[in-house]
Amino acid sequence: MTSSLLTDLYELTMLEAALEAGTADRRCVFEVFTRSLPEGRRYGVVAGTARVLDAITDFRFDEKDLRYLRRTGLLKESTLDHLAQYRFTGDVHGYAEGELFFPGSPVLRVEDTFAGAVMLETVVLSMLNHDSGVASAGSRMVTAARGRPCIEMGGRRVHEDAAIAAARSAYLVGFASTSNLAAGAHYGIPVAGTAAHAFTLLFDTEADAFRAQITSQGADTTVLVDTYDVEQAVRTAVDIAGPELGAVRLDSGDLLEQAPRLRTLLDSLGATSTRITATGDLDEYKVEQLAQVPLDGYGIGTKLVTGGGHPAPGFVYKLVEREGADGQMHPVAKKSTGKSTQGAAKAAYRLLVGEQARAELVLPGPDEVAEFERELTRELTRADASPEWARTSLRPLQVPLIEAGEPVGPTRPRERLAEARHRHAESVAELGIAADAGPDGPVAIPTLTDGTQAARALD
Structure with a gap:
């Protein structure tokens, strides 16, 4: 089965209209981000990226798919002919899996023609929203457990395929094992269970x-x-x-x-x-309450695999830049009340002082990055500059994931998961949040979108 029908009809009707209007081949940049974090969440966790990359490379319409679409009578034969030849040949950049995200973080950027990129919206968002929702909740649970091992055991509470993805996301953020045999077989996650x-x-x-x-x-x-x-x-x-x-x-x-x-x-x-393990409708709040109790581990199910009350981070897939009739790229953005977006393809960095994260820096284009660097240089040369400035650095967050339609980096599921698990542990450590701080709190670091503002964030 291909991944092409894991999409919404309007992706294909938009494509058809753009083909007829002659705009389908315009170069476009789409970005995935969320506008906010749930109340009390200090950060979110990017998960599902590897599954998204597989879905994109497998996104093609076979004869069975085309027969179904033809039977619906909703698309013209010329559109079906276009779909029969479709292969994604663009570029994808994004936050490495396991990385943390904050409001406005451009966790994924898809660059291709409108025809090449628009149809990917639904499958990209469904995987990122589900897996990141589980990972974001699971990371809080691991922190609350204070080093005590956690077992993922929520497979009976979600769809059978979602259960495998949830087990993967849980292991990514530090769970020690899963009860799900399919997740163990495919991803090499240790499995656990007795009676x-x-x-x-x-x-x-x-x-x-x-x-x-x-x-x-x-x-x-x-x-x-x-x-x-x-x-x-x-x-x-x-x-x-x-x-x-x-x-x-x-x-x-x-x-x-x-x-x-x-x-x-x-x-x-x-x-x-002899160890004592606790199970029974646990979440990060209950685990936190048990911090001083002589327990040796936790089995967590429902509250984990359903995202701890927030099953989707609210990721959206928005067009932020497109080619105009003049052949040049132009930033575009919706201005809807409460749902406005910022145009232009953006670069993202973690602003660090030593090994401590201070801000999420999201800048629209190289000019803003250059302005930040100039401002930083000016601040460093001030007579009263803080000693912290000398320890300031920018860690790039976006990495190439697909280039010209071909995946970049490891493709073996177990290797990708091991890398993401390690990356997550390092990224959480950068925040410097004490384990006894409790699950809830303000967003850990601000998202800054102006170079001058960012350079002064340490004052």
Whole structure:
């Protein structure tokens, strides 16, 4: 199956009208960005880029696609002939996957003719919005966990394909493993899982269930202990497995109250190395509340894979520059109330002082970048210049992703995911947010769109 029909009809009707008007071949620049972050979010995480690149390179209309479109009767034969020959041959630049984004960050830039770029809108936004929504929520959960491993286990709460993408996004931002076997097989993500309440209920006694599980999986397994009486279940599990019991899992009840008592009980039974894992409708707020409780890991599902209440970051795909009748490129922007955009293709940088991020610098074209550099030089030579200026640098955020229709860089799924995971950890560290600061707070750094304004941001 190709990715061509993962789009909206109006992309094709716009294409048809542009073909007939003679404007379809005008060079265009589209950008993907969001206007704001959800209340309380300090940053967002770019995820899904690798899937987007695959979708773009696979975006072509085969005979089956064309037969369907012909049956609809909505497009002319000349348009179908054009679609039959379609291949994306343009360029794509964007934030490397795993990077952080802020309001106005141009996370993706697509450059091609109008005919080449306009049809990609829906598939690009559907993947970036979904995967970035999961990653943005998951990153907050990993921070709240303070180094305790998190398992992604939300596959039963979303569409089966979305479950794989969600597991990938969760691993990208630091989750240790997933319960989803398809995600493990395709992306090499470690998989985890032992038994559910149904397994315990299958047996005549809880002891029979634990004995069967431990015999099958070994003493290092994780036993679910809240089917009946928690403390009795722990005693039974340790009696069967011995002090080498791997872990016990709590899936209900007051974790703040239960976990300390459980730790004390395990230690009294000699099971001092047995871990306690918590599951049960967790999110970053609940994980934060458990920071001082003797837990060793978390299993997180629904709140993760649905974006923690914000399933889509609100990315839009907007035309910001296009070729005019004079053959020159011109910035364009909508002026709608509350939805205005800034024209021109933009360059993006992270403004750093040493290793600390201070601002997101989004400048419309090389002239603004040059103005920033001139202003920075002037500030550096001031007699009263702050010593911080000498440690100031710009980290470019946009990298080539597709050039002349061909992907740039690694194409193997596991290699791309490993790079994105590493990049995310480095980008979060640049913000310098303390783990005990709590999940919510103001946007971590401002987005600056003026070179002079940006150069004075350190004063």
